[in-house]
Amino acid sequence: MGVKRIGVLTSGGDAPGMNAAVRAVVRSALHEGMEVLGSVRGYNGLIHDELIEMSIRSVTDTIHRGGTSLFTARSPEFRTEEGMQKAVDTCKRHGIEGVVVIGGDGSFRGARDLTARGIPCIGVPATIDNDISCTEVTIGYDTATNTVVDMADKLRDTSQSHDRCSVVEVMGRHAGWIALYGGIAGGADVILLPEIEFTLEDIVRKVELLKALGQREIIIVVSEGATIGGKLLTLDEETKGEVRLGGIASFLSTKLETITGIETRYCVLGHVQRGGNPSARDRVLAARLGHYAVQMLKEGKSNRVVAVQNEQLVDYDITEALDMKKPFDMDMYRMANEISG
């Protein structure tokens, strides 16, 4: 007999398109004659037996909504043996034969651990950071990048009116994808990322050169996790290895204004990037990956992450996927520098 009942959950930081992914999972599973239970607040729903019976109607009117209607959480309890065992017991009690986990790397570690305890899991990559190594693209990244571009365009208007420099801080604690693509598409003059080391002098030199060449507004896009001189900096100079929202932006704008004399303002886009209606690209990606995850469970597969390579759907063993490294696109970064201001 095939799989009769599956679970679905969203976990970790939310990402636009998670609802579209849940919708695809639910409708694909119902199409296959399976029943679906939604776990509320990620793994916490499995631990505390908070499950919702999903129907075609329960995912109606959700495809265009940001956030996640199943709610999400980072679950420290699930990292304990006791928490995991409770989740396994809940799955067994409800006859859940497989779970689709929609989230990032942390969520996939949970999926691997749950699979190892007898509940087959399939991971669907969703995070605005695009920092999941096995896939070219993650659900939410396109929407977040478009938000950055929209905001950068608006900041450019006011920066130009005032002949100012604008420092725009974007998300990405450890990964510069949002900054790189958002920076290129937003026409940034300087892009600062965690993957590349910068000195304050490099940045000052570039800004002064642009001003000398007659440029009115200067746009700097910086990842929250970018470092200067190898250090994470805030106005109190150094954090203790912890990324602080707004830390690098306020530090950089104050230093730039003091050193160059150019009026500088900063804007921390923060969690705005995580919200909003998903783009068409994210909705289609969510539909494809959600549908594929259900096919995997139907075929009796487990401990896999579904992914995109060369625009094709592929899947990897979760453990292997977690060990993979996503090479930073150095050519893209060089190109960005060559065509900036």
Ligand code: F6P
């Ligand atoms: O991983 C997604 C992400 O949005 C990061 O870009 C950011 O650093 C982090 O989550 C913020 O997490 P929280 O919502 O817990 O503040």
